[in-house]
Amino acid sequence: EAQVTQNPRYLITVTGKKLTVTCSQNMNHEYMSWYRQDPGLGLRQIYYSMNVEVTDKGDVPEGYKVSRKEKRNFPLILESPSPNQTSLYFCASSLFPTGNNSPLHFGNGTRLTVT
Amino acid sequence: DQQVKQNSPSLSVQEGRISILNCDYTNSMFDYFLWYKKYPAEGPTFLISISSIKDKNEDGRFTVFLNKSAKHLSLHIVPSQPGDSAVYFCAATDTGANSKLTFGKGITLSVRP
Numbered sequence: 001e002a003q004v005t006q007n008p009r010y011l012i013t014v015t016g017k018k019l020t021v022t023c024s025q026n027m028n029h030e031y032m033s034w035y036r037q038d039p040g041l042g043l044r045q046i047y048y049s050m051n052v053e054v055t056d057k058g059d060v061p062e063g064y065k066v067s068r069k070e071k072r073n074f075p076l077i078l079e080s081p082s083p084n085q086t087s088l089y090f091c092a093s094s095l096f097p098t099g100n101n102s103p104l105h106f107g108n109g110t111r112l113t114v115t
Numbered sequence: 116d117q118q119v120k121q122n123s124p125s126l127s128v129q130e131g132r133i134s135i136l137n138c139d140y141t142n143s144m145f146d147y148f149l150w151y152k153k154y155p156a157e158g159p160t161f162l163i164s165i166s167s168i169k170d171k172n173e174d175g176r177f178t179v180f181l182n183k184s185a186k187h188l189s190l191h192i193v194p195s196q197p198g199d200s201a202v203y204f205c206a207a208t209d210t211g212a213n214s215k216l217t218f219g220k221g222i223t224l225s226v227r228p
């Protein structure tokens with residue numbers, strides 16, 4: 001089944017404790033991206049990757065890192081999480097950078113709470 | 116500055132009637148528009164899209180209309196069904212740039228049986 005898989009689904013951590021949220025897609029997609037969803041703010045892009053070893057900042061990259069060493073994986077790293085990073089995170093992928101006939105496919109989300 | 120606006124946070128309609136979800140955008144470079152649907156505890160799923168060279172795209176019960184001069188698009192669902200109850204996100208992109216999707220805040224649709 002074609003899908004984007006994120007882990008974990010739920011995570012509670014404390015300020016400053018490094019964490020990684022994994023994302024994997026099995027559709028051989030070139031483009032991958034991370035979004036966060038916050039009440040009243042919709043979905044905002046954190047980082048994106050056009051292909052292996054090519055990553056770039058989205059709208060809200062502060063406090064996050066990503067890597068794209070393999071085509072299928074795009075982990076999101078929080079080196080020193082803070083409470084304002086408490087949010088619902090979505091990983092997404094598409095065959096090409098989104099355009100005609102290449103919609104984003106989303107994972108089921110990771111609910112992160114930083115205390 | 117919010118480039119994609121969904122000004123109504125919620126909409127409630129009767130089953131069988133039409134649902135009209137509106138979206139406005141400010142960036143004139145946007146040339147491709149999408150609607151996503153999101154159920155609780157799931158990721159958004161692609162619903163329908165439209166290119167700026169068209170003014171209408173239809174897929175079953177779902178039709179998206181684009182008015183470029185007004186920078187406005189709308190999603191029509193006819194007839195509405197209880198299973199359509201979800202959050203709907205409007206999104207837009209400039210396919211000539213990095214193709215980043217810019218999302219609206221979403222609108223919660225409730226279809227009453």
